[in-house]
Amino acid sequence: MTLRLHDTLSGETTEFEPIEDTVTLYLCGLTTSDPAHLGHARVWLHTDVLHRWLEYSGYDVRHVENFTDVNEKVLARVGEDGDSEAEVGRHYVAEFLRDMRSLRLERATVYPRVTEHVDEVIEMVETLVEKGYAYESAGSVYFDVTSFDEYGKLSGQQIDELETQGPEDELAEKRHPADFALWKADGVTPGEIVDHQHDGAADPADACETAQTWDSPWGEGRPGWHIECSAMSTTHLADTFDVHVAGEDLVFPHNENEIAQAEAATGEPFTNHWLHVGLLETGEEKMSSSLGNFYTVDEAIETFGTDVVRTYLLSATYSEKQTYSEAALDEAAERFDRMERGYQRAVGVADSPDAHSKSVDQSLRAAVDEAQEQFAQAMDDDLNTREALSALLELTSAIHEHLDAHDAADYQGLRSAIETYDDLGGSVLGLSFGDVGDGHVDLTAELVELILELREQERDAGNYGRADDLRDELQAIGVEVHDTDDGPEFRL
RNA sequence: GCCACGGUGGCAGAGUCCGGCCGAACGCAGCGGCCUGCAGAGCCGCCCAUCCCCGGUUCAAAUCCGGGCCGUGGCUCCA
Numbered sequence: 001m002t003l004r005l006h007d008t009l010s011g012e013t014t015e016f017e018p019i020e021d022t023v024t025l026y027l028c029g030l031t032t033s034d035p036a037h038l039g040h041a042r043v044w045l046h047t048d049v050l051h052r053w054l055e056y057s058g059y060d061v062r063h064v065e066n067f068t069d070v071n072e073k074v075l076a077r078v079g080e081d082g083d084s085e086a087e088v089g090r091h092y093v094a095e096f097l098r099d100m101r102s103l104r105l106e107r108a109t110v111y112p113r114v115t116e117h118v119d120e121v122i123e124m125v126e127t128l129v130e131k132g133y134a135y136e137s138a139g140s141v142y143f144d145v146t147s148f149d150e151y152g153k154l155s156g157q158q159i160d161e162l163e164t165q166g167p168e169d170e171l172a173e174k175r176h177p178a179d180f181a182l183w184k185a186d187g188v189t190p191g192e193i194v195d196h197q198h199d200g201a202a203d204p205a206d207a208c209e210t211a212q213t214w215d216s217p218w219g220e221g222r223p224g225w226h227i228e229c230s231a232m233s234t235t236h237l238a239d240t241f242d243v244h245v246a247g248e249d250l251v252f253p254h255n256e257n258e259i260a261q262a263e264a265a266t267g268e269p270f271t272n273h274w275l276h277v278g279l280l281e282t283g284e285e286k287m288s289s290s291l292g293n294f295y296t297v298d299e300a301i302e303t304f305g306t307d308v309v310r311t312y313l314l315s316a317t318y319s320e321k322q323t324y325s326e327a328a329l330d331e332a333a334e335r336f337d338r339m340e341r342g343y344q345r346a347v348g349v350a351d352s353p354d355a356h357s358k359s360v361d362q363s364l365r366a367a368v369d370e371a372q373e374q375f376a377q378a379m380d381d382d383l384n385t386r387e388a389l390s391a392l393l394e395l396t397s398a399i400h401e402h403l404d405a406h407d408a409a410d411y412q413g414l415r416s417a418i419e420t421y422d423d424l425g426g427s428v429l430g431l432s433f434g435d436v437g438d439g440h441v442d443l444t445a446e447l448v449e450l451i452l453e454l455r456e457q458e459r460d461a462g463n464y465g466r467a468d469d470l471r472d473e474l475q476a477i478g479v480e481v482h483d484t485d486d487g488p489e490f491r492l
Numbered sequence: 493g494c495c496a497c498g499g500u501g502g503c504a505g506a507g508u509c510c511g512g513c514c515g516a517a518c519g520c521a522g523c524g525g526c527c528u529g530c531a532g533a534g535c536c537g538c539c540c541a542u543c544c545c546c547g548g549u550u551c552a553a554a555u556c557c558g559g560g561c562c563g564u565g566g567c568u569c570c571a
Binding site: 315 | 493494495496497498503504505506507509517518519520521527528529530531532533534535564565566567568569570571
């Protein structure tokens with residue numbers, strides 16, 4: 001069984017074959033102008049799981065994820081999150097990295113920023129001008145879409161059907177309205193940022209004073225909007241790399257332009273697999289910074305916790321859109337809790353005298369094998385994370401069935417079930433089922449045990465009112481108590 | 493107007509590439525039962541789907557083909 005991935009460019013799902021031993025992966029990252037919301041997290045997370053699955057499958061992965069820290073919208077935040085474009089950029093990069101940590105994302109190999117790659121951008125623009133794909137006009141440089149025969153191949157757009165790319169005032173400088181800027185002359189004018197400003201922002205004119213500019217063969221100026229990804233991906237990976245991931249809303253014009261720039265400059269195919277992650281929608285419309293209808297990553301983690309957010313975002317396959325609702329998050333919480341309870345029950349029994357290495361339950365063992373197989377098949381089939389999660393949930397049922405039906409637990413069977421959770425749920429899906437019975441009982445657990453012991457005494461004495469009060473009190477501070485035949489159990 | 497992607501139960505969401513194990517998964521919600529002092533958890537069972545519509549191909553279609561309707565996204569910064 002090998003991994004098959006869908007590719008937006010060819011429209012086909014094909015077997016994944018890396019060019020070299022190390023898989024090269026690029027993700028169009030964020031602009032450092034707004035907090036990351038759940039929609040962004042969705043792209044991050046599916047990329048993360050792809051990364052993890054590739055590693056689990058035996059590949060090394062070189063994962064590059066950029067931050068766009070030169071942009072009008074960044075300037076619009078001057079006064080709010082920093083005193084200059086550069087400072088606002090640093091502020092949000094730090095926030096993104098923090099959000100990524102709290103989502104338990106594996107680190108990318110490199111997080112390049114535009115401000116660190118202006119030389120490479122200029123170099124690529126020069127190449128494009130030399131090769132006749134771009135032209136200078138009034139200190140700016142534009143890509144000539146008519147010079148690149150395959151322009152439009154990703155999005156299916158026809159040049160003549162396109163409306164203007166970029167702001168209206170560029171039109172006069174361009175040969176074709178669909179041409180787009182590679183290099184923009186001079187700095188930024190207040191008019192370009194005023195629409196993006198929030199309360200608390202600095203005066204637009206003052207903010208624009210802090211706009212960064214660089215010297216170039218065409219004079220002082222700034223990089224265009226799309227060239228950075230072409231320059232950074234080819235710089236940090238290769239002229240042709242394995243996988244390019246992006247949100248579905250970037251297909252046109254951003255990704256289309258990326259291909260044109262890169263392929264025109266290098267003469268090589270840009271990437272072998274275009275993976276587009278479907279948008280997160282709030283019932284009626286997509287979640288977006290500009291619409292203000294979002295849940296930030298920070299808030300989501302705060303409210304639901306990392307595991308529930310991950311379970312939620314993995315509960316729909318990456319290529320389809322996903323609808324956001326409180327109820328959907330609650331459902332994810334139930335799904336995750338069910339897995340965790342099963343996991344903890346298995347660990348608890350495996351570590352107890354009830355488990356025997358001579359006990360064998362074939363149906364449990366078969367269920368473990370089946371879960372592993374179903375999981376791998378689902379992941380290999382274009383990363384069907386929903387199905388992968390189902391495999392784990394079915395393993396949960398098998399554990400309960402086994403423990404309910406047998407007094408003597410199958411130690412080896414439980415161990416392999418636990419390993420399956422740790423490997424597939426933990427290493428691949430990035431979930432954490434907590435740990436019990438690993439010998440490192442902390443003070444909190446000891447105290448809870450103590451209170452439960454007192455409660456047992458009340459119960460034995462028939463003082464159920466007192467017992468229930470204790471249980472309610474524990475519930476109120478976040479300790480979930482369940483009575484079982486073997487005594488009370490709890491979960492923090 | 494042009495381009496792309498979708499329309500599956502009360503919700504959410506697999507399956508569609510490679511037609512039959514789909515008599516439609518997993519889960520949530522709901523309803524019975526077991527267990528239990530109660531609750532929860534768990535187990536067993538049940539309920540809920542004209543798979544958008546019409547036509548075609550086929551022994552066989554949610555899956556393939558044609559037409560239609562509806563929805564979302566993109567064409568302006570956007571993951």
